[in-house]
Every structure is written in structure tokens, then in C-alpha cells.
Amino acid sequence: SQKIEQNSEALNIQEGKTATLTCNYTNYSPAYLQWYRQDPGRGPVFLLLIRENEKEKRKERLKVTFDTTLKQSLFHITASQPADSATYLCALDRGYSSASKIIFGSGTRLSIRP
């Protein structure tokens, strides 16, 4: 069965630096991969989606890469700020037309220190 591993349960970096989070998966390559942000006591918030035929996607200070050969996605936050502190989840799906099961990683807790 498909498994997701998000390296580092926690990541602590200095404000202004680039934070890089890793998501690795086994078995099949998903049709697409998503990244979410979750703050304590709240539901996840969708950030970015990248499809299997895309290498890179950007949104403001966020960048996601997708390497189907390495079976890995990297999530970058440039010029990090304390407000970026949260847990970041990656998720993937087969992209079936009729059935759907999105699998979430356990998350990486990111802390940005001033």
C-alpha cells in the first residue's frame, strides 16, 4: 500500500532563511500531490497542488517541486517569518475518477524563530 513519509517531525529555523520540507512516497506515483498548512486546533488549509507532469509550482514565497523518479516532493518557504510557524502536511491521491482516497503524511512541525 502507498505510504508517505515526511522527514523531520519538527524543523526549527531562523527567520529570513528558507525552510525546506520533504515528502517521500512509496509505490505508485500519484496523479498529483498537495501541501496543506495546519495550525493548532484548526483544520488544514490548502496551499498548493502539483501534478505528476509538473516539475515545479510557485505561489508567492512558496515553491513546490515534484520528482517522480525520486518519488519525492520538496516544499520551500523563502524569506521565512514567525507567522509561517505551523504544521505542514503533504497529501497524495491516485486521482481515480470515481473513488477517492487522499493519503496524508503525519506532518512536519515548522518553527521560525525571530
Place this chain on the structure above:
Amino acid sequence: NAGVMQNPRHLVRRRGQEARLRCSPMKGHSHVYWYRQLPEEGLKFMVYLQKENIIDESGMPKERFSAEFPKEGPSILRIQQVVRGDSAAYFCASSLDRSSYEQYFGPGTRLTVT
């Protein structure tokens, strides 16, 4: 445009009682997903529903758990004869359609079984 609504936000039940969790998707969304999150763990898919149909319930325990999404009204996740192990945060998410892969999450219902 209101987001995904879940109620109650907090629910306390004694062992053996029933828990009913409600989810109203975003306006115009006809796809609903339920997830369970244990402390320090990732989101676990439970069930995917469209109006009046269960599309995928492969993540749902075979006993005591059921879900519905009627033609009118919110989606309901029902847990009968709750046990302490059912204590968790239950999140509902909705999407516009199957091709809109990003999901919008509600604030969650925190169930505590005493």
C-alpha cells in the same frame, strides 16, 4: 461565502453513548470527506460521500461507524457505543467536484469519550 461548517466543535460522550457529528460543506460543493486525527498523528481518511451516495468508505471501521450525506441537510458522521479510543478530532472537508482536487476543511469536532 461561508466555509465548511462543523458542529459541535467539542463533544463529550460517556462510553456506550452515541456521537453525531455534522458537516455542512461550502456552498456549491457536493463532495464531502471525513477524516480522523489522533494527537500527534496525521489525518486518516474515513469516508468520501456525494449527495445520497457513499463513494468510498474504505477508511471507516466496519462496526459502530456510519456516515450519510442526504439530499437536504448536512453530512452526518455517527459513532454508536463510543469507546475511549474514539476520542480524536474529526475533520470534514468538501470539494467542488472530483476534478477540483483541493479540499476545504472545516474547523473539526473534538470528541472526548469519558
